[in-house]
Amino acid sequence: MNSWTRLRVILKQVPWLYRLNGFYRGWEQGRIIARDEAEYRKRAAEMGVEQDWTREELKRRLLERLSIRGIHPHPPEGRPLHFIYAAHEGDWDVVNIPPALAQFGRVTLFLLPRSVHEISPQEWPAFRTRMNADFGDFVRRVHEEQPVDFLLTYYSGHQVTPDTINRINAQGIVTATFHWDDRLLFHGEMLGGQWRGPAAVAGAYDLNLTQAPESLVKYRVEGALHMLWPLAANPKLCYPREVPFRYDVSFAGSAYGNRVSLVHYLRQHGVKVAAFGRGWPGGSVPPDKIQEIFCASRINLNFDDIGYTHYQCGKLRDFEVPMCGALMLCTHNEHLGDYFELEREIFTFRTPRECLEKIRYLLANPELCSQARLLSRERALKEHTWEARVRDLLQVIGFISNNDFPSL
DSSP, X not given: OOHHHHHHHHHHXXXXXXHXXXXXXXXXXXXHHHHHHHHHHHHHHHHTOOSOOOHHHHHHHHHHHHHXXXXXXXXXXXXXXXXXXXXXXXXXXXXXXXXXXXXXXXXXXXXXOGGGGGSOTTTHHHHHHHHHHHHHHHHHHHHHHSXXXXXXXXXXXXXXXXXXXXXXXXXXXXXXXXXXXXXXXXXXOEETTEESSXXXXXXXXXXXXXXXXXXXXXXXXXXXXXXXXXXXXXTTTSOOOOOOOOXXXXXXXXXXXXXXXXXXXXXXXXXXXXEESTTSTXXXXXXXXXXXXXXXXXXXXXXXXXXXSSOBOOOXXXXXXXXXXXXXXXXXXXXXXXXXXXTTTBEEESSHHHHHHHHHHHHTOHHHHHHHHHHHHHHHHXXXXXXXXXXXXXXXXXXXXXXXXTTO
């Protein structure tokens, strides 16, 4: 157990001290988000790049960038598309995006083992240097054996260097990476002379994918190409389970910040909330049991909060819960309305009091909840699968046409 873990254990044993720590961390993280977003909006206005790009403008800019390297993306003749997907060996990495890529071609994986999370910050720069050498050699060997068309990574400055991505670019491979935490961690900490966040490598990749509309301006200011790429769910993993309701309200996720305070508030007001995950008394549950919990719950709480703040960003649960045919009640994220019909397919709340009132209302209206489960499941299947996200990405790049794979 490292020093930070020991400190967290001590803090949780003293409730008022834990709340004070959460308040301070929320203030600190919120200050970083507000400062960075204000600074980038100011710089964008000064540079004249404050306007979002249309889809056609993005495609034009991307094709111009690729044409400089002699790349003109199109469906290859006589062979399938070949992708390399590079990420961590995590619970969701391998079972979501690679199968979606496999719908469109061959997929080769480069995965960092789970053990890398045990490497200390002091040791990480040396490891990153070795990892980049291995990664570069791996891509080169694979590309020599069968030409690689597209590299998609879940890496930022913490894992890769611009030089590594530039060397891969030079081999005629289109490169893209996605970032989920770029509202708070666009730069991140400096480690080994390089920012840990996407700011360190955004300009090297051909395309940067973010699920936060607020972050798009950051990439434009840094001279990088960007695309809004929302999260999604895998219908082969997230589907309705034939189980009876066991919980009125549940939450599946780690215990920290606003999550803990809201669950305590609801329990104090008579709501039975079953909480699962790291930090809760019941502990974590196996990944393949999460969907069963969704389906066994009349209401599934979801938090789109960033860290300890009240700023919002998308989360996987936004799509996984509806894909399971389960009911979701989430902190109010204005962008959720872009993906679901609020208060009909999914429900949101802004304050603990509103959350309590929504729970009481929903529990008292089972027919409304039943309809919402059906509607949100239908919407998720139609619009929010990983296959749909990958298809959209490949169409923007030009690897497939808008008429390819119409059934996905």
